[in-house]
Amino acid sequence: MRTFRTPRRALAATAAALALALVSACGGGGGDSGSASASGPPRQGGSATILLPTEAARGLDPTAAAVTGVGDGNRLAALYDVLFWMDPKTGRVSPGIGESITASDDGRVWTLRIRPGVRFSDGTPFDAEAVRFTYQRHADPATRSPQVSSAAGLRLQVVEPLALRIELPSPNAHFDRVVAKNLTYIGSPEAYRKDPKGFGANPVGAGPFVLKQWQRDAQMVLERSPTYWQPGRPALDRVTFKVVPDIQQAMATVAAGGATAMVTVDYQLIDKGRKDGVTVEQLDLSGGKMVVFNSARPPFDDPRARRAVVLALSAEGFNSVVYQGKAPAARGMFAPGTAFHDPASRTPDDDTAEAQRLLDALAADGRPLDFTFTTYASPPSVKTAEYIQSRLQTLRNASMRIETLEPGAMTLKTQISRDFQASVFTLWIDDPEPALHTFLHSGGASAWTGYRNADVDRALDTGRGSTDPAVRAAAYAEVQRRLDADLPVWVFQNAVAAVAHKGTLADVTMFNDGTVLYDRLALRA
DSSP: OOOOOOOOOOOOHHHHHHHHOOOOOTTTTTOOOOOTOOOOOSSOOOOEEEEEESOOOSSSSSTTTTTSSIIIIIHHHHOOSSSSEEETTTTTESSSSEEEHHHHTTEEEEEEEEEEBBTTTTTTTHHHHHHHHHHHHHHHHGGTTTTHHHHOOEEEEEETTTEEEEEESSSTTTTHHHHHHHSOOOHHHHHHHHOTTTTTSOOSSSSSSEEEETTTTTTEEEEEEOOOOSOOOOSSSEEEEEEOHHHHHHHHHOOOOOOOSEEEOHHHHHHHHHHHEEEEEEOOOEEEEEEEEEETTTTTTHHHHHHHHHHHHOOIIIIIIITTTTOBOOEEEEEEETTTOOOOOOOOOOOOHHHHHHHHHHTTOOOOOEEEEEEESHHHHHHHHHHHHHHHSSSSSSEEEEEEEOOOHHHHIISSSSSOOOEEEEEEEETTTTHHHHHTTOOOOTTEEEEEHHHHHHHHHHHOOOOOHHHHHHHHHHHHHHHHHHOOOOEEOEEEEEEESSOOOOOOOOOOTTTEEEEOOOOOO
């Protein structure tokens, strides 16, 4: 049995592993203190109001909600706590309610152990059976879990009351990351069995807070759990999540002191907040905003068409025209300063002469470029599409229409039905596993772009199968080279996640793709 105990993979349940420092200096994935920052120590008690851009549309059941920080992740973390969590700055998976997670030598069988004495807020035990129950619900197609691909095919066996044996369909040396990012929230089986249909509206977890009130599309009030497993935590007495879809309004509210904090993934808003004296805890991530092509259908089944569009565009132009110079231009899937960034890599763009040559060649072959760009019906997304359209309008043999959809319809058409030609997408990557494998591998559950490349598959499999940083770096460098050659997607802005506040918060620890750990979040004295 191989157990990961190296500094990168250690999961011992120690106080040191649980106590990450406050997200620090901006630029390498840290924070920036605005001029209004308070300097007092963390204090016990008090209430925080956090502004979120969307409502929990499918409820708060872990098998239905969106785990992203800008989605439902913050609500879930406050209500359920985490089995394990990943620090995107270090790549380390750390324990929460889970005590350890270890792998066999081949990475096929994992053993997940839970710390003793933890109970759900309904008094029932948080044990291996509870984890098994939740994972089986994720895997059931009838549940329609967003995390079905992470749980499908798992063979689960409760070997001890607090130990779960997990056999994977195929080896994965980084399954601990899958658990930390996609399978970390566990609900009470007893509460679910009592009211399956109502569980999403009346969730029962083992987190630092419990749900007291929920006014849909307005606010959700959570109060300190009296039975939380960590003595002295949480620091706060109450957390209120308010839904404010207008992110400009949300930032103005925080700047004026009308709310404690907000979460955002918008570079322009981060810049504006800092200018208004708001403290921003920033996390720089890989992935990001990208143009995606449907490589399985015309016209973008022809790689010349994909390359022509990309070469007609400019990452710097996106930054200047769409984001007023506030969003750094991407140079590939992996952001500078992250573990797998290759300084020698530079995704091609901004070569209109070559773009025109390719467009003329397509037209000569009877395939003039004519396509629809499908995007969200939000002002930034429309502006992005209009920028692409304006660049193509300067060239011959290129025609582009814009189709705008609401978020639900957009997801249905692109990611589920795959009925699109070109679109826009955002991917938040703290580590390539599991997101990149799922998105780009030809056998990936979310490989909705239709891209197929055996060399990319092999490189992704190598990255998944190795724990050697050098081997992984070489594998993901190969992935980037192939993406630069084939251009199934084109990243024009690497991802960012941030918590903005008026300097009144302490111990803001972001994990995964920007979700906050609410057991330690506190107000300053």
